[in-house]
Amino acid sequence: MLGAMFRAGTPMPPNLNSQGGGHYFIDRDGKAFRHILNFLRLGRLDLPLGYGETALLKAEADFYQIRPLLDALRELEASRGTPASTAALLHADVDVSPRLVHFSDRRGPHHYELSSVQVDTFRANLFCTDPECLGALRARFGVASGDRAEGSPHFHLEWAPCPVELPEAEYGRLGLQPLWTGGPGERREVVGTPSFLEEVLRVALEHGFRLDSVFPDPEDLLNSRSLRFVRH
Numbered sequence: 662m663l664g665a666m667f668r669a670g671t672p673m674p675p676n677l678n679s680q681g682g683g684h685y686f687i688d689r690d691g692k693a694f695r696h697i698l699n700f701l702r703l704g705r706l707d708l709p710l711g712y713g714e715t716a717l718l719k720a721e722a723d724f725y726q727i728r729p730l731l732d733a734l735r736e737l738e739a740s741r742g743t744p745a746s747t748a749a750l751l752h753a754d755v756d757v758s759p760r761l762v763h764f765s766d767r768r769g770p771h772h773y774e775l776s777s778v779q780v781d782t783f784r785a786n787l788f789c790t791d792p793e794c795l796g797a798l799r800a801r802f803g804v805a806s807g808d809r810a811e812g813s814p815h816f817h818l819e820w821a822p823c824p825v826e827l828p829e830a831e832y833g834r835l836g837l838q839p840l841w842t843g844g845p846g847e848r849r850e851v852v853g854t855p856s857f858l859e860e861v862l863r864v865a866l867e868h869g870f871r872l873d874s875v876f877p878d879p880e881d882l883l884n885s886r887s888l889r890f891v892r893h
Contacts, residue, residue, distance in 0.1 A: 662725040693721045697730070706733040723893055731893070749791035751870050751890040753861045755854050758782045764831045778826045780837065785857060788815040791892070794868040801860055802842050802851070822852045855883035865890045 666687075680686050687694070696718055700706055708715075715734055722730040759781050766776040789795040795814065802818060820840035823832045840851040842860050851857050862882075865872075870890035875882055882888075 693718050700730050749892045751789040754887040755785040778824045782821040785818040797864050858883050
């Protein structure tokens with residue numbers, strides 16, 4: 662990260678500000694940066710006796726993407742008998758399949774017209790190695806078909822919002838069903854990819870995950886097909 666910040670031709674990141682005269686201000690923890698520099702100079706981790714901010718230093722090492730320092734901090738925690746933060750992975754992908762549905766639309770007592778409407782069927786797969794987070798994701802979503810077997814690190818959701826042009830009776834006859842999120846009194850229908858991924862993002866952040874990758878377009882988070890979260 663430090664190399665990328667000062668590489669020629671690289672746009673200046675928002676947390677790096679030029680102070681003039683060749684000086685730069687990085688908007689991160691200054692005390693922890695002392696130990697970052699010492700590690701880069703010496704190639705080893707030297708912390709004061711009784712140092713109690715290893716969690717903060719790990720967060721800084723993660724920001725600067727210094728993998729050897731992260732490994733050294735994990736070894737230090739293990740040698741102290743301090744339980745390390747539970748590492749976990751969360752992956753969510755969603756796909757949509759549109760199809761044209763034909764149905765008879767009653768216009769009068771003896772008058773029917775053949776009508777058509779597009780119905781979007783969404784299929785999502787969620788995989789998480791943290792059982793608590795996975796349980797929160799299961800609880801967050803309402804009725805949907807899929808495998809919710811206990812003990813499995815993943816489950817599948819499938820839903821199709823009902824278009825306003827499609828009669829409810831026809832919707833039910835097709836065996837389609839919606840997806841709901843939220844608790845009693847605050848239920849909201851998940852009508853598409855953005856609303857689904859927004860709920861996944863909320864649960865992930867509540868459980869200490871950070872976004873690691875977005876596919877296919879990192880600039881269009883809520884319209885992506887796949888999100889990957891990690892927690893160190």
